[in-house]
Amino acid sequence: MSNLRVDGKGRINRDKRIRFTFDGVSYEGFEGDTVASALLANGVHLMGRSFKYHRPRGPVTAGSEEPNALIGTSRGGAGRFEPNTRATVQEIYEGLTTVSQNKWPSLNFDVGAINDKLHKLFAAGFYYKTFMWPKSFWDKVYEPVIRASAGLGVSPSEPDADAYASRYLYAELLIVGAGPAGLAAALTAARNGTDVVLVDENRELGGSLLSEAPASIDGKPTETWLSECIEELSTLPNVRLMTRSVAIGYYHENMVGVAEKLTDHLAYPPAGAPRERMWRIRAKEVILAQGALERPLVFDGNDRPGVMMASAAQTYLNRYGVKVGTAAVVMTSHDSAWYAAFDLVDAGVTIAALVDVRSSVGDHLLSEAQARGITVKTGHTVLSVAGKKRVSGVQVGRVTGDGKVSDITSVSCDTVLMSGGWTPSLHLFSHTKGSLHWDEENEVFLPGEKTERCHIAGGGRGLWSQQAAFDDGVLAAEQALTSLGQTAKTISVDVDGDRAGSGIVMEELPSNDDKLLAGHL
Amino acid sequence: MLLIHCPYCKEKLPELEFEYAGQAHIARPLNPAEQSDAEWRDYLFIRSNVRGDHAEQWRHTHGCGRYFNALRNTVSDKFIATYEIEQPRPTGSEEGEKSNEQLES
Amino acid sequence: MAFNTIVETLPAMGRFSLRCKRENTVAMSKALGFELPSTISELVRSGNVTALKLGPDEWMLTCPMDERAKIKEPLAAVYADAVHSLTEVSSREVSIRVSGPEAEELLSTSCPRNLRELTVGCGVRTVFDSVQVILTREEQNQFRLDVWRSFVPHVMGLLSVATKEFECGL
Ligand SMILES: [Zn+2]
Numbered sequence A: 001m002s003n004l005r006v007d008g009k010g011r012i013n014r015d016k017r018i019r020f021t022f023d024g025v026s027y028e029g030f031e032g033d034t035v036a037s038a039l040l041a042n043g044v045h046l047m048g049r050s051f052k053y054h055r056p057r058g059p060v061t062a063g064s065e066e067p068n069a070l071i072g073t074s075r076g077g078a079g080r081f082e083p084n085t086r087a088t089v090q091e092i093y094e095g096l097t098t099v100s101q102n103k104w105p106s107l108n109f110d111v112g113a114i115n116d117k118l119h120k121l122f123a124a125g126f127y128y129k130t131f132m133w134p135k136s137f138w139d140k141v142y143e144p145v146i147r148a149s150a151g152l153g154v155s156p157s158e159p160d161a162d163a164y165a166s167r168y169l170y171a172e173l174l175i176v177g178a179g180p181a182g183l184a185a186a187l188t189a190a191r192n193g194t195d196v197v198l199v200d201e202n203r204e205l206g207g208s209l210l211s212e213a214p215a216s217i218d219g220k221p222t223e224t225w226l227s228e229c230i231e232e233l234s235t236l237p238n239v240r241l242m243t244r245s246v247a248i249g250y251y252h253e254n255m256v257g258v259a260e261k262l263t264d265h266l267a268y269p270p271a272g273a274p275r276e277r278m279w280r281i282r283a284k285e286v287i288l289a290q291g292a293l294e295r296p297l298v299f300d301g302n303d304r305p306g307v308m309m310a311s312a313a314q315t316y317l318n319r320y321g322v323k324v325g326t327a328a329v330v331m332t333s334h335d336s337a338w339y340a341a342f343d344l345v346d347a348g349v350t351i352a353a354l355v356d357v358r359s360s361v362g363d364h365l366l367s368e369a370q371a372r373g374i375t376v377k378t379g380h381t382v383l384s385v386a387g388k389k390r391v392s393g394v395q396v397g398r399v400t401g402d403g404k405v406s407d408i409t410s411v412s413c414d415t416v417l418m419s420g421g422w423t424p425s426l427h428l429f430s431h432t433k434g435s436l437h438w439d440e441e442n443e444v445f446l447p448g449e450k451t452e453r454c455h456i457a458g459g460g461r462g463l464w465s466q467q468a469a470f471d472d473g474v475l476a477a478e479q480a481l482t483s484l485g486q487t488a489k490t491i492s493v494d495v496d497g498d499r500a501g502s503g504i505v506m507e508e509l510p511s512n513d514d515k516l517l518a519g520h521l
Numbered sequence B: 001m002l003l004i005h006c007p008y009c010k011e012k013l014p015e016l017e018f019e020y021a022g023q024a025h026i027a028r029p030l031n032p033a034e035q036s037d038a039e040w041r042d043y044l045f046i047r048s049n050v051r052g053d054h055a056e057q058w059r060h061t062h063g064c065g066r067y068f069n070a071l072r073n074t075v076s077d078k079f080i081a082t083y084e085i086e087q088p089r090p091t092g093s094e095e096g097e098k099s100n101e102q103l104e105s
Numbered sequence C: 001m002a003f004n005t006i007v008e009t010l011p012a013m014g015r016f017s018l019r020c021k022r023e024n025t026v027a028m029s030k031a032l033g034f035e036l037p038s039t040i041s042e043l044v045r046s047g048n049v050t051a052l053k054l055g056p057d058e059w060m061l062t063c064p065m066d067e068r069a070k071i072k073e074p075l076a077a078v079y080a081d082a083v084h085s086l087t088e089v090s091s092r093e094v095s096i097r098v099s100g101p102e103a104e105e106l107l108s109t110s111c112p113r114n115l116r117e118l119t120v121g122c123g124v125r126t127v128f129d130s131v132q133v134i135l136t137r138e139e140q141n142q143f144r145l146d147v148w149r150s151f152v153p154h155v156m157g158l159l160s161v162a163t164k165e166f167e168c169g170l
Helices: A035-041 A111-117 A126-130 A135-149 A180-191 A222-235 A310-320 A336-346 A363-371 A427-431 A466-483 B037-045 B094-098 C022-032 C069-077 C103-107 C149-167
Strands: A013-022 A025-031 A070-074 A081-086 A097-099 A164-176 A196-199 A239-242 A245-251 A255-261 A276-288 A292-294 A307-309 A327-332 A350-356 A376-378 A380-386 A393-399 A405-412 A415-419 A422-424 A436-439 A444-447 A454-456 B003-006 B011-014 B019-023 B053-059 B067-073 B078-083 C006-009 C014-020 C043-046 C049-055 C058-063 C084-088 C093-099 C122-128 C131-139 C142-148
Touching (some): A013 A035, A164 A466, A164 C149, A180 A222, A180 A276, A180 A466, A196 A245, A222 A239, A245 A427, A307 A310, A310 A336, A310 A415, A327 A336, A327 A393, A336 A350, A336 A363, A350 A380, A350 A405, A454 A466, B003 B078, C006 C149, C014 C022, C022 C069, C049 C131, C093 C149, C103 C149, C142 C149
Parallel strands (some): A013 A097, A164 A196, A164 A276, A196 A239, A350 A376
Antiparallel strands (some): A070 A081, A070 A097, A255 A276, A393 A405, A436 A444, B003 B011, B019 B053, B053 B067, C014 C084, C043 C049, C131 C142
16 A cells, blocks of 8 residues: 655644545554545545546545535444545544445446446436336346446434434634635634634634645744734633534524534544534624635546645645645646646656647746646646546647647646635525625636625635735624624735736636537546 | 523523414404305405515413514525514515515415 | 432422403402512512413412412402402422532533523423423422422423433533
């Protein structure tokens, strides 16, 4: 088994080794790892198969937005199996048992994958029309085989053995998301004496600061600044910090439902402990600082194991100390993937090619790439991906004036990192019936008219740099406090080595082939 | 979950303490025996179905126990006002009044 | 920090539901020998008798079981001049006391009200996991729940589950 850990990187606890199993094989990780980061550190990308065509799938993200790396987890004892857990979210603990899904008879050799080869035959309703004859085949052959190979995971067969708790909570200010914007807002309000609740879905506060640390904040290393910030917040009596807590719904009159995971990361939970706690938090003001999600790009084979978001590779590196591969091709339409590439090169990953569909990019990016010896291909695109259960290479070509592609060459790699820019996370805002408006310049939906007393800060407003997010968090807190009738003392957070950037949106990448655009489910 | 201001308790309290109790300001005819069948039917059953500001009764069942009136916008589900049971219907929001469309029953 | 909040049921006490019109409250107060509270949630104590205003025309009066005559007799005496309804509900409810540093948070497991806004010495009718209760804040860290008898096992069960949750410290 390969070891893709990078010395000196990541926020995992290297003093605490943890063993867990995936499909019966025992793997080792560290405290702080997710199932995905620990498997990637062992060189495992193939974590499941897709629902219908049973295409091999690996993680594409490093967070809660993961669509592919869905696994089954067993937490010991009857009624404690859970299907469709995101491997990118589930933390490992000693003795955790996990299994892959949608494979039969095994993950590496899957009968259902024949559907992939025949996908043109498999129109909607195919199952109902085709397997009708001969009649006697239905009970004995067709149905058992279809049942064995269909479904998104396996339903638990036992009643849930766990208990779940609930709590009502009132606060003056609820902040959702503890990245730079959320932390800046929390600091501003907390120092003012406001009654603040800060919730974040991760095990650690920090958001993007954990994945992409700027050179320094307020003259201190990011890690120092972050731990001092959390220390300050956690000692203030007017602040409640909640980690592993997902804001799941935004209801009338600023009530936000928050599901807090209590025991899913513990090898030995205290006896009788509830597994999760549902909070109904009623806040006078709400700040949504949920950041943005990176957009995938559309090209043939973009779902192969080894193809993932550029930001995910950066998170695996900087947060978990894991290289997602040894040779990567970057395919992007946004500056942010360039920075991800720089981080990867600095950690010893070879960037086989940095492909940007834009014909020109900023000089500072080009010179930084040149300094690292990266082969840059601007005005180029990735056409297709080679490899079955893991990427083995890509076809790259030059985008011509008429939107077609020429000068096609092959590039070997074991990883493809894509970035199609960023989409503000406005799901919760949309629960409030708040309107979205289309921002022509940046090609994103931004928050429009509000129906509740809420404020959006940072990436949610289409602001990409960390300095901008800090500033916007302070601003949002000031607005919230003014609305509460309190006078806010402003604060400032100064980022050194901030990585601002921009990009363009590509609905689909240029290609010479139209037939590949059908979605692979 | 809504917060509802009870005009008797003079507090904004969780919806769980309240119950909806039908359209407001429907006066019982003083002499039921003199009503025609159609008039009596209208009194008993015919209700408006407003898209906009709707005057309705609520009861603070698990609080002070009192019935009271409320003006609520049926599109935004926001309370514009709550008021004691004998008081007249207040004017609604400009937007609500504008969009007050009575759907045919 | 160890969990240190106690949940206990209290011995039976005399309870009366008093309903009367505003113009008769003066006579009621005079008969009882103390001023009935005039705003909802206000609680008045006179000796062993308490009066809590629950609604515009509704009070809950309590006293020790053997002093019930102190409420019944003087009010019966003024009935002819000040019409009212006094109903004894002593056995309808059981009181549960929750006391200790975590009392407020323990109750927030099932009570949707903002308990921080319930001031000491005040009481309200509200819900506790959809059970109607009268909740009184006797002291900063001491609450009393008056619960209809048949709901007591449910409420005590919830409080016991919540206590276990707090005790495991997560
Ligand atoms: Zn009320």
